[in-house]
Amino acid sequence: MGQKFICMDIGGSKILGAVVDENNEILHRVKKKTKAELGTEAVDSRIKEVIEELIAESKIDREDIRAIGAGAPGVIDTDKGTVLYAPNIQWKDHPLGRIIEEAYKVPFVVGNDVNVGVLGEWKYGAARGYSHALGIFVGTGIGGGIIIDNKLFTGSKFTGAEVGHMTLNTEGPLCNCGQRGCLEAYASKIAITREIKAGLHMGVESSLAEAVENKEVIKSGALKKAINEGDKLALSALDRAVYYLAAGAGNLINIFNPEVLVLGGGVMEALEEDIIPLFNKYITRFAWPTMLSQVKIKPSELKDDAIIYGARALINERLGF
Ligand SMILES: [Zn+2]
Numbered sequence: 001m002g003q004k005f006i007c008m009d010i011g012g013s014k015i016l017g018a019v020v021d022e023n024n025e026i027l028h029r030v031k032k033k034t035k036a037e038l039g040t041e042a043v044d045s046r047i048k049e050v051i052e053e054l055i056a057e058s059k060i061d062r063e064d065i066r067a068i069g070a071g072a073p074g075v076i077d078t079d080k081g082t083v084l085y086a087p088n089i090q091w092k093d094h095p096l097g098r099i100i101e102e103a104y105k106v107p108f109v110v111g112n113d114v115n116v117g118v119l120g121e122w123k124y125g126a127a128r129g130y131s132h133a134l135g136i137f138v139g140t141g142i143g144g145g146i147i148i149d150n151k152l153f154t155g156s157k158f159t160g161a162e163v164g165h166m167t168l169n170t171e172g173p174l175c176n177c178g179q180r181g182c183l184e185a186y187a188s189k190i191a192i193t194r195e196i197k198a199g200l201h202m203g204v205e206s207s208l209a210e211a212v213e214n215k216e217v218i219k220s221g222a223l224k225k226a227i228n229e230g231d232k233l234a235l236s237a238l239d240r241a242v243y244y245l246a247a248g249a250g251n252l253i254n255i256f257n258p259e260v261l262v263l264g265g266g267v268m269e270a271l272e273e274d275i276i277p278l279f280n281k282y283i284t285r286f287a288w289p290t291m292l293s294q295v296k297i298k299p300s301e302l303k304d305d306a307i308i309y310g311a312r313a314l315i316n317e318r319l320g321f
Helices: 040-058 096-104 113-124 183-187 189-201 220-228 232-256 266-286 289-293 303-319
Strands: 004-010 014-021 026-033 065-072 075-077 082-086 091-094 108-112 133-138 142-148 151-153 260-264 296-299
Touching (some): 040 091, 040 096, 065 113, 065 303, 075 108, 082 096, 108 113, 108 303, 113 142, 113 260, 133 232, 183 189, 183 232, 189 232, 189 266, 220 232, 220 266, 232 289, 260 266, 266 289, 266 296
Parallel strands (some): 133 260, 260 296
Antiparallel strands (some): 075 082, 082 091, 133 142, 142 151
């Protein structure tokens, strides 16, 4: 009984799905590997399997499903429900909206995962009640989202708000996007891992040698453990990353003059207590004092569920449910 929504977080490695009720409570969750290497159609089938399992296991009535919403990586035309480009899942001009709507006969809305995550924080999480909000999510890479005057800003063709790829140093380290010196190349988990490896190479003593050996990305838990133990290399790598994170955030604060900045993502979730004090110290170096006095800096409230709730928020924004 009552309205139900299926909300999804479609990622390059896993697909999370949840049944959300009319009170925005999550009733049931399903998680499956994406298996992107099997190709486009296989991924479409996996998405449908997640939806089918959600319906079967939560025992909801199909008739009660009002809409399906999702966040997915890449460039997404939210008006058409088409994934224009998502290299992680090998999608190109992929009509995901049409496929899901034909299968389930309910409206489907989809947006860029990180943008959708910020929308979730704005509607249901740390940024709720504010008209001007920024979100920066630090994980393997860095993504973000911008709410201007109660509206998600996506640029003219859904590719805007790539906050992780602002250039902080034109001669800086190479970024995965091909440019140099992006925020992501300094403050992401990839960047932190690279810094730890460089330190080890220089002979700095650290307990992290094994944790980074043959890995592009260190596990957040291993980093947290080393920091708790006072590992000097881990502390200095984090310090450097947060310094640059503050530089990037300072640029955004000075441009957008937001009321709230939400810091989220896997690294934040694991290391919030270590990052927030450093961030608060360094941000004064980059944000103008007047702007800084007007912005609240808050950790994500929705954590791992930011994109699930963001999909719920997108359904609400787009369809009014
Ligand atoms: Zn970049």
